[in-house]
């Protein structure tokens with residue numbers, strides 16, 4: 001299901017772009033950060049990621065609202081135990097609903113709002129230690145590819161924002177972007193994102209992309 005992680009990374013980047021297309025001020029702030037840190041004469045590289053905290057916050061916020069594996073991978077209790085007052089007999093199959101945790105109003109302010117700022121200056125990370133945000137799961141069966149996955153997502157999203165001006169197809173308003181999910185073992189967009197892009201860096205930077 002999660003095999004390879006290419007699909008998970010692509011789905012996450014698609015969600016991120018869709019979310020920020022609905023919020024031009026977030027797009028603008030991300031672009032400003034990139035212009036400041038990277039400049040307009042080169043692409044973003046993996047080593048730039050630590051210098052792009054706003055981009056990292058956008059990725060966390062995307063993974064909070066759109067975790068690729070909304071129920072992680074099922075677990076089975078190897079012994080009877082009690083969790084939060086519930087008796088769990090041996091052999092019980094357990095799903096951890098990280099989708100709901102990510103939208104829990106007891107944990108998050110305005111949980112349905114896409115607000116990357118909530119992660120600026122916050123210690124909450126996606127590495128399995130903070131139970132309010134578990135897009136890669138946690139514990140012994142946590143995603144072993146999380147580091148790679150994160151880097152791929154951050155670098156590709158940063159380059160897509162940095163390298164292109166984004167717009168919606170003629171006649172479409174940002175409110176019209178369909179944000180419905182297909183809810184199952186993974187959560188892709190129900191309607192794929194359709195957008196119009198134009199290069200925003202010097203033309204020679206695009207030559208080797210052909």
Ligand code: HEM
Pocket residue numbers: 002003004005006008009012068069072073074135136137138139140141142143144145146148149150153
């Ligand atoms: C956006 C990128 C990715 C996301 C969101 C993601 C998410 C996840 C999640 C939620 C799990 C289940 C963890 C749990 O139940 O605690 C998982 C398991 C796994 N992931 Fe990923 N993953 C990503 C990328 C990758 C990559 C790049 C690789 C490999 C190179 C990978 C390999 C695996 C494997 C092998 C497992 C099964 C681990 C086990 O059951 O012991 N994933 N992933």
